[in-house]
Amino acid sequence: MSKQAFQDCYPEELSHCYGCGSNNADGHQLKSYWLDEEKGETIAHFTPRSCHTAIPGLVYGGLIASLIDCHGTGSASAAAYRAQGRVIGSTPALRFVTGALNVNFLAPTPMGVELILHGKITEIKERKVIVEVALSANDLVCVKGSVVAVKMPATMG
Numbered sequence: 001m002s003k004q005a006f007q008d009c010y011p012e013e014l015s016h017c018y019g020c021g022s023n024n025a026d027g028h029q030l031k032s033y034w035l036d037e038e039k040g041e042t043i044a045h046f047t048p049r050s051c052h053t054a055i056p057g058l059v060y061g062g063l064i065a066s067l068i069d070c071h072g073t074g075s076a077s078a079a080a081y082r083a084q085g086r087v088i089g090s091t092p093a094l095r096f097v098t099g100a101l102n103v104n105f106l107a108p109t110p111m112g113v114e115l116i117l118h119g120k121i122t123e124i125k126e127r128k129v130i131v132e133v134a135l136s137a138n139d140l141v142c143v144k145g146s147v148v149a150v151k152m153p154a155t156m157g
Contacts, residue, residue, distance in 0.1 A: 019066045
């Protein structure tokens with residue numbers, strides 16, 4: 001597994017995302033890594049805090065959706081660099097934003113444990129990457145999601 005998070009390779013001016021931006025001290029600070037680069041598999045870990053409670057003992061679904069979203073777009077960026085044979089973080093930057101997000105809640109997600117996000121790149125094109133993400137707690141898949149990530153338009157940066 002790579003020691004540098006995908007999000008830590010984003011340019012400073014594009015690192016303000018609430019979910020994964022290193023320049024957002026109030027955000028989640030999600031960090032995604034290659035689990036198996038050859039297979040297009042990624043991983044991230046996140047431990048919810050008490051402010052992320054939906055009802056006592058369970059994680060708020062909006063948090064879960066944002067984690068899947070940010071892990072998916074970070075994974076898409078890393079996959080695009082890999083597909084172009086480039087080092088992640090090299091210029092010009094390859095940043096992706098959410099084109100579509102689908103989240104399926106399969107089981108309640110418990111508080112007080114580390115959540116693990118496993119991503120799998122399922123499609124990669126020049127301007128679009130699809131990432132399937134499974135979120136687990138205590139070795140149980142609680143949520144599955146799909147992110148259609150699109151290359152960030154120049155007008156956004």
